[in-house]
Amino acid sequence: MRHLMSPLDFSVEELDKLLDLATDIGKDPKKYAHVCDDKRLATCFYEPSTRTRLSFEAAMMNLGGKVLGFSSADSSSAAKGESVADTIRVVSCYADICAMRHPKEGAPLVASMASSIPVINAGDGGHQHPTQTLTDLLTIRSLKGRLDHITIGLCGDLKFGRTVHSLIEALVRYAGVRFILISPEELRIPSYIREDVLNRNQVPFEEVERLEDAMPELDILYMTRVQRERFFNEEDYIRMKDFYILDKTKMELAKKDMFVLHPLPRVNEISVEVDEDPRAAYFRQAQYGVYVRMALILTLLEVELPC
Numbered sequence: 001m002r003h004l005m006s007p008l009d010f011s012v013e014e015l016d017k018l019l020d021l022a023t024d025i026g027k028d029p030k031k032y033a034h035v036c037d038d039k040r041l042a043t044c045f046y047e048p049s050t051r052t053r054l055s056f057e058a059a060m061m062n063l064g065g066k067v068l069g070f071s072s073a074d075s076s077s078a079a080k081g082e083s084v085a086d087t088i089r090v091v092s093c094y095a096d097i098c099a100m101r102h103p104k105e106g107a108p109l110v111a112s113m114a115s116s117i118p119v120i121n122a123g124d125g126g127h128q129h130p131t132q133t134l135t136d137l138l139t140i141r142s143l144k145g146r147l148d149h150i151t152i153g154l155c156g157d158l159k160f161g162r163t164v165h166s167l168i169e170a171l172v173r174y175a176g177v178r179f180i181l182i183s184p185e186e187l188r189i190p191s192y193i194r195e196d197v198l199n200r201n202q203v204p205f206e207e208v209e210r211l212e213d214a215m216p217e218l219d220i221l222y223m224t225r226v227q228r229e230r231f232f233n234e235e236d237y238i239r240m241k242d243f244y245i246l247d248k249t250k251m252e253l254a255k256k257d258m259f260v261l262h263p264l265p266r267v268n269e270i271s272v273e274v275d276e277d278p279r280a281a282y283f284r285q286a287q288y289g290v291y292v293r294m295a296l297i298l299t300l301l302e303v304e305l306p307c
């Protein structure tokens with residue numbers, strides 16, 4: 001039985017296969033409409049989420065399956081003090097696969113060790129968010145036609161942004177990828193990513209503070225929200241929250257075939273005037289997220305695919 005805790009749980013070849021399947025699903029979703037008719041997905045979310053939870057639920061429904069679950073710690077037995085290990089043992093009796101989001105780093109891993117069904121990490125604290133990474137990879141591959149030889153700018157809260165950590169880990173495995181890490185001093189990438197992921201793999205990267213300086217070089221700009229819920233005090237958050245605002249003027253500095261991604265939710269970091277720019281890809285990205293989660297469910301459940 002297989003779980004998904006980190007984007008590195010799949011080899012590059014396995015990822016390619018998964019993205020191919022997601023692409024095929026996107027082209028012909030009807031073909032897959034009943035492949036999970038007898039399956040159930042449990043969504044165990046101990047932290048708020050719109051996109052991730054609903055996209056998992058939509059993914060399972062699109063496959064003909066059913067969904068059950070809870071959307072906050074308060075509405076589950078966690079409020080009574082139940083451990084994630086006990087919860088997953090029980091959920092294993094009700095469902096065939098589980099997507100779990102938790103504010104504590106490592107909680108889905110603990111759950112996977114006690115589970116008799118596949119567990120998907122749907123975001124654990126400031127650590128990892130592998131299914132967002134699968135979404136990002138599918139979006140980049142679909143829009144640019146490749147995952148190698150790209151310059152990607154990651155902008156905003158690189159310290160607490162788990163989507164950024166997972167995406168960097170996944171992309172260092174492709175040739176010719178270069179990172180421009182754009183953040184205020186206080187929100188720089190954690191040193192374990194700088195040392196153990198970037199330096200160890202000899203991946204070229206720069207750390208800069210000004211978005212304008214990086215803009216002309218980028219093939220992809222990955223904007224992120226300042227992660228209010230992970231700050232220790234409100235004053236620091238208020239000081240940081242409007243540090244970057246992508247607007248039309250900054251977009252003029254970018255290449256014509258650059259694309260803007262954002263895991264969403266957006267707060268102030270992308271002005272709504274950018275939404276109509278054809279290079280704004282963040283809402284298309286949300287659609288890719290459903291296809292890739294469908295592909296992931298099929299892969300982890302080892303469902304026989306329609307020909």
Ligand code: NCD
Nearest residue numbers: 051052123132225263264265
């Ligand atoms: C991200 C997350 O939860 O980490 N959102 C998401 O999964 N769509 C990014 C964020 O919350 O800023």
